[in-house]
Structures are given as structure tokens and as C-alpha cells.
Amino acid sequence: MISALTVRIPTAVAPRVQPTMISMNGVSKRFGSFEVLKNCSVDVGKGEVVVVCGPSGSGKSTLIRCVNGLEAFQAGSITVDGIKLGHSTTDLTRLRRRIGMVFQHFELYPHLKVVDNITLAPIKVLGRARAEAEAKAMALLKRVGLAGKADAYPAQLSGGQQQRVAIARGLAMDPLVMLFDEPTSALDPEMINEVLDVMTELARDGMTMIVVTHEMGFARRVANRIIFMDQGQIVEDVETQRFFANPGSERAKQFLSKILNH
Amino acid sequence: MRYLDWSVISHAWPFLWQGLQTSFLLLALAMAGGILLGTLIAVVRLSASRPLAAVAACYVNALRSIPLIMVIFWFYLLVPLFIGRPVGTFTSALIAFTLFESAYYSEIMRAGIQGISQGQMGAALATGMSRMQAYRYVVLPQALRRMTPVLLTQSVALFQDSSLVYVIGLHDFMTSVGIVANREARLIELYLFAAFVYFVICFSASRVVKRLQDRMTVA
Numbered sequence: 001m002i003s004a005l006t007v008r009i010p011t012a013v014a015p016r017v018q019p020t021m022i023s024m025n026g027v028s029k030r031f032g033s034f035e036v037l038k039n040c041s042v043d044v045g046k047g048e049v050v051v052v053c054g055p056s057g058s059g060k061s062t063l064i065r066c067v068n069g070l071e072a073f074q075a076g077s078i079t080v081d082g083i084k085l086g087h088s089t090t091d092l093t094r095l096r097r098r099i100g101m102v103f104q105h106f107e108l109y110p111h112l113k114v115v116d117n118i119t120l121a122p123i124k125v126l127g128r129a130r131a132e133a134e135a136k137a138m139a140l141l142k143r144v145g146l147a148g149k150a151d152a153y154p155a156q157l158s159g160g161q162q163q164r165v166a167i168a169r170g171l172a173m174d175p176l177v178m179l180f181d182e183p184t185s186a187l188d189p190e191m192i193n194e195v196l197d198v199m200t201e202l203a204r205d206g207m208t209m210i211v212v213t214h215e216m217g218f219a220r221r222v223a224n225r226i227i228f229m230d231q232g233q234i235v236e237d238v239e240t241q242r243f244f245a246n247p248g249s250e251r252a253k254q255f256l257s258k259i260l261n262h
Numbered sequence: 263m264r265y266l267d268w269s270v271i272s273h274a275w276p277f278l279w280q281g282l283q284t285s286f287l288l289l290a291l292a293m294a295g296g297i298l299l300g301t302l303i304a305v306v307r308l309s310a311s312r313p314l315a316a317v318a319a320c321y322v323n324a325l326r327s328i329p330l331i332m333v334i335f336w337f338y339l340l341v342p343l344f345i346g347r348p349v350g351t352f353t354s355a356l357i358a359f360t361l362f363e364s365a366y367y368s369e370i371m372r373a374g375i376q377g378i379s380q381g382q383m384g385a386a387l388a389t390g391m392s393r394m395q396a397y398r399y400v401v402l403p404q405a406l407r408r409m410t411p412v413l414l415t416q417s418v419a420l421f422q423d424s425s426l427v428y429v430i431g432l433h434d435f436m437t438s439v440g441i442v443a444n445r446e447a448r449l450i451e452l453y454l455f456a457a458f459v460y461f462v463i464c465f466s467a468s469r470v471v472k473r474l475q476d477r478m479t480v481a
Contacts, residue, residue, distance in 0.1 A: 070384055097390035107385035111403050120399055121389035173389060 018045035020079075021177060021208045027066055027076035029059075029232075036062045037073065038232045044177075049209045051219040051240075054229035055255060060212040063229065064179045067210065068092075068099040081176050097125060100170025104182040106162040108154040108169070114141070115150040118169045126173065133172070140168040144198050160191030164198055171202075178202065180211040216260060220244055228252045267448060271455050274442040281438030282459070288352070288434060289421050292359035296420070297413060299360060300367025301406075304375055305397055307368070318368075325365035331426045334358045338430040351432040355424075363420050370412050374405030411475040418467045422460065435459070 022044040029037040036059050044050050052060045065071040067078060069085055069092040078085040083095045108117050118137040122128045128136075141147050144164040154162055163183055170178055180199065184192040196218045203209055203222045213219065219226060219240065226243040228236040230251050236243060247253050271278070307318040325333070337358040342348045349357075378401050386396035406413075425436035433441075436456060443452035 068388055070388060092387075093390045093392055096388055099388070101385075101388040103381060103385060105379075105381055107379075107381045109382065109385075109400050109404075111407060121386075121391060124395055124399060125390040169389070 018047055020044070021046045021048070021081060022067060022210070023079045024063075024067070025077050025079075027063075027073050027078060029062060029066065029071065029073040035232050037066070039076070040232075040234050041076075042227060042234065042237060044208060044210060046176075046208055047206045048224050049203045049207075049211065049222055050225045050227060051223040052210060052212045052227045052229060053214065053216070053219065053255070054235075058229040059232040060229050061181050064101075064181055064210050064212055067177075067179060068096050068101055070101075093125070097173055098176045100167075100173060100175035100178040102163065102166050102170055102178070102180045102183045104185050106154070106159070106166045106186075108162055108166055110154050112153075113150070114146070114152050114154065114157070114165050117154065117165060118172045121169075122172050136172060137168070140171050141165070143171075143201075144168050145194070158191060159187045160194045163187065163191075163195045167195075167198055167202070175207075177208045177210070180209065180213065182212050182214070184213065184215055214259065216244075216256075228255065230255075266451055268451060270442070270446050270448045270451055274446070274452075277442065278435065278438050281433055281435040284352070284433055285421070285424050285435040288356060288359065288424050288427070288432075289417065291356055292363055292420060292424075293417050295356070295360035296363035296367045297371075299364035300369075301371045301402065303364060303368035304371035305402075307372060308375060322365045322368055325362055330358075330362050330423055331429055333362045334426055335429050337361075351427070351430050354430060355427045355432050355434075359420065359424065363416070366416055367413065370409050370416060371405060373412075374409035375401060377408060378404050408478075411471050411478070414471045414474070415468065418464050418471070421467075422464060425460075 020043050022042070024040055024042045027037055027040045028035065040059075040063060042050075042063075052063060054060055062071055066073050067080065080095055081098060083091060083098075085092075085095060108114075109120070112120065115134060115137050118140060119128075119130065119133040122133040122136070123130060138147070138150060141150055144167055146161060146164055146168070149157060149161065149165070154165070157165065167178075167183075183199070184195050187195065192215070196215060199209070199211070200218070200222050211218075211223070223240045226236065226238060226240050227234055228243070228247070228249070228251075235249050236247060236252050238248065243252070244256070247256060303318045303321060307315050307322070309315055334355060338349070338351070338354045341354065341357075382400055382404070383393075383396050386400040387393070391399070424434060427434050428437045428440060431437065439452050439456040443449045446452075
């Protein structure tokens with residue numbers, strides 16, 4: 001692994017001419033006196049894949065949960081596709097319709113069949129007809145390799161399968177952005193790849209993605225940029241190649257040597 | 263035992279049966295209304311609005327501190343004073359039971375809602391649902407399912423409590439038994455019979471609840 005790190009692999013990183021999809025400006029968040037996020041600013045262009053990494057408790061999850069308003073923040077602003085999210089909760093549902101989210105613990109609805117998990121929001125939130133929503137759900141299940149599981153309940157599926165259903169559920173709303181909050185951390189090792197494969201394909205299809213993950217292989221293959229966080233601050237925000245070859249900060253170097261060395 | 267005359271029961275059965283039906287109707291409607299209202303109160307109590315949550319908490323605590331028989335009695339006496347006309351005994355009893363039981367059902371539903379992980383609410387909100395939609399389609403169906411055995415156990419108690427409507431003279435099963443017992447001067451037979459009927463109904467219901475519970479633990 002070390003040798004791979006020192007060799008610079010020339011890959012064409014597309015210059016960022018794409019319009020900005022997500023723009024975070026000076027976002028800060030406190031829990032009491034504890035500062036979870038300190039003055040975080042990030043821009044994510046349309047079609048970009050950004051991996052957020054860093055030690056536990058560095059604020060990675062909180063950062064992406066701010067993007068769709070699941071966490072409130074005290075200072076700064078976030079704009080997603082032109083919709084501004086101040087520190088008050090304005091127009092949150094309108095914003096969330098366009099942002100898919102995948103959670104560490106899947107959070108499928110256990111009382112609903114797989115197909116109903118996927119069609120619930122399109123029917124209730126977007127007002128789509130059931131037949132139309134179901135046709136789309138079937139297409140999405142096929143895309144994540146689970147065409148035969150529409151009538152199963154979540155508890156009957158493996159962790160990897162559940163997470164792929166969760167991705168399909170997010171995609172059913174035709175999102176502009178997909179957020180992934182440690183999507184493989186709760187999975188058995190042999191199921192991680194089936195989820196990462198679906199995510200890789202999604203990235204290839206041009207989806208704008210922010211992914212919180214410890215899967216550095218995935219980050220290296222798929223991400224355009226890496227954001228490294230520590231103690232609530234964005235320490236690095238650089239192109240993938242550069243991050244792995246020559247991280248700018250001491251903290252990132254330490255982090256990389258710890259997680260790539262075993 | 264040879265002084266007992268059980269034929270009085272078969273003679274009075276049509277009248278007693280009518281009373282039993284009234285009891286069942288009261289149970290069914292108060293249960294439905296109580297669970298619905300109780301769920302609403304539980305949601306309000308868990309809402310982010312502190313004043314609303316405090317009002318809901320007051321409601322629950324107040325009703326749980328008053329004996330049911332007082333609620334039935336006072337509702338029957340006071341409401342006509344306010345609305346200026348008498349309320350039927352059944353309506354009066356039904357409203358009293360619904361309000362009273364909703365306090366207990368709301369505590370059960372609150373526990374049920376708190377037992378569903380925060381992540382479920384987060385997932386629902388993340389797909390653009392409003393809080394109300396998230397409760398309705400995601401959180402409450404799970405809470406209701408999980409709490410069904412407890413809600414049914416509470417309803418068995420409600421059925422027993424429904425005998426208290428004798429204070430306002432509603433012809434439920436217990437009142438009917440009392441009427442026949444006094445008319446025929448056969449108190450022992452009729453009250454033994456009443457005890458037997460309540461026992462059979464409540465015991466079978468709690469067996470059903472137990473089986474339901476066992477099945478849910480396996481699943």
C-alpha cells in the first residue's frame with residue numbers, strides 16, 4: 001500500500017467548470033459548548049463525487065446531515081441547487097425532495113415491503129400515481145441488482161441487500177444530489193463491495209455525491225476530491241490524487257498512515 | 263346450593279344480552295376513540311413545542327389522578343349545565359371513557375413511539391416527508407404494532423371499568439344484571455353469573471393477548 005501511495009498515478013481530473021450544486025459557507029454548529037463544526041466552507045460542483053474522511057467524532061456525518069437540514073446549524077449558510085438553507089428551517093421539504101440520503105444503519109421501514117419502501121415518498125410527497133411509482137421502483141431494483149426482492153420485507157434481506165434497497169429508495173425521488181453517511185460501516189466485509197459497486201456505477205452516471213466513508217480504495221477510485229476533517233474543521237479539501245500522494249497536513253498524513261498501513 | 267334457581271337467567275337472557283351488547287359497543291367505540299386521541303396526545307407530548315407538550319402532559323396527569331367513576335359522574339352532571347340540554351347516558355359515558363382512557367393509551371403510545379429509532383424519523387424526513395407524514399406512514403404504524411398487546415391489555419381493563427356506568431344508569435351489562443337481580447330477588451344467582459361472564463370474556467381476551475405477544479417475540 002505504501003508504494004502505491006508514493007507513485008503518482010496520472011489520472012485526468014476534470015477541471016471544475018461545472019456549475020455549483022452545493023455551496024456551504026462558514027457553517028458552524030455547537031452542541032452546548034462543544035463545537036461540532038467550525039466555520040466549514042465547501043463547494044461541490046454538479047456531477048462531482050466528494051469523499052469526506054477523518055477520525056471518529058470529527059464532524060463528518062454532522063456536515064452532510066446539515067446539507068439536507070437533518071441537523072440545524074447556528075452560523076453560516078448552505079445553498080443546494082439555488083435553494084438557500086439559512087439557520088432557520090425554510091422550505092426544508094422542498095429541498096429534501098431533491099437530495100437522497102443513505103444511512104449507516106439503512107433505516108428501511110421494517111413494516112413495509114421493499115417496493116413500498118421505495119414508493120412511499122414518491123407517492124406521498126411527489127403525488128405520483130402508484131403504478132408509475134412502482135414501475136420506477138422495479139427499474140431501480142433492477143439497477144441495484146435486486147429485481148426479485150420487491151415483495152420481500154427488509155428483515156428478510158442481508159445487510160448489503162438492505163443498503164442497496166436504501167440507495168434505490170433515495171434514487172426514487174430523482175435526486176440532484178446523493179448523500180452517503182458511512183454506507184458500509186455496518187456491513188459484514190463480504191457485503192461491502194456489492195454496495196460500493198452500486199455507488200461506483202452511480203458516480204459514473206454523473207450523480208453528484210458526497211460520501212462519508214473509511215473505504216479509501218473506493219475514495220481513490222471514484223472520488224474527484226477528498227475532504228479531510230478533524231475536530232470539526234475542514235483540514236484538507238484537495239484532488240483525490242494529491243491527497244493520497246502528498247497530503248498537506250500532518251494530521252492527514254497520520255490518519256492515512258494509520259488506516260492504510262494494516 | 264339447592265336454593266339457587268338458575269332458570270331466572272335464561273328467562274332474563276334477552277334483556278341481559280342487550281346490556282352486554284351495550285357494554286361491547288361502549289368498549290369498541292371508547293377503545294377506538296381513546297387510542298386515536300391518545301396517539302394524538304402522545305405525538306403532541308413529544309413535539310418540539312414546549313407549551314403544547316406541557317398542555318398534553320397536564321391533561322394526562324390530571325386525568326390519571328381522578329377516579330374514573332368521578333369522571334363519568336361529573337361529565338354526566340356538568341355538561342348539560344354548559345350546553346343547556348341533557349346529554350344521553352350512552353353519549354355521556356362514551357365521551358367520559360374516551361377522554362379518561364385516552365390518558366392511559368397516550369402513555370402506552372408514547373412509550374411505543376420512543377421505542378422506534380430516531381433514524382426512522384430521519385430517513386422519512388430525508389425523503390421530503392413532513393413530520394406529520396413521517397409519523398403517519400413510518401413511525402406510528404410501527405409503534406402501534408409493537409404496542410398492540412399492551413393496548414389490548416388496557417382495553418380488557420377498560421371493559422371491566424365499563425361496569426361503573428351504573429352510576430349514571432346506563433343499561434350496560436352490569437346495570438341490567440342489577441335490575442333483574444332486584445326485580446326477581448335473585449341477587450346471588452345473577453351476580454355470580456355476572457362474575458362468570460366478566461371472567462370468561464376477560465380471561466379469554468388476555469389469553470389472546472398472550473398468544474399475540476408470544477408470536478411477536480418469535481417474529
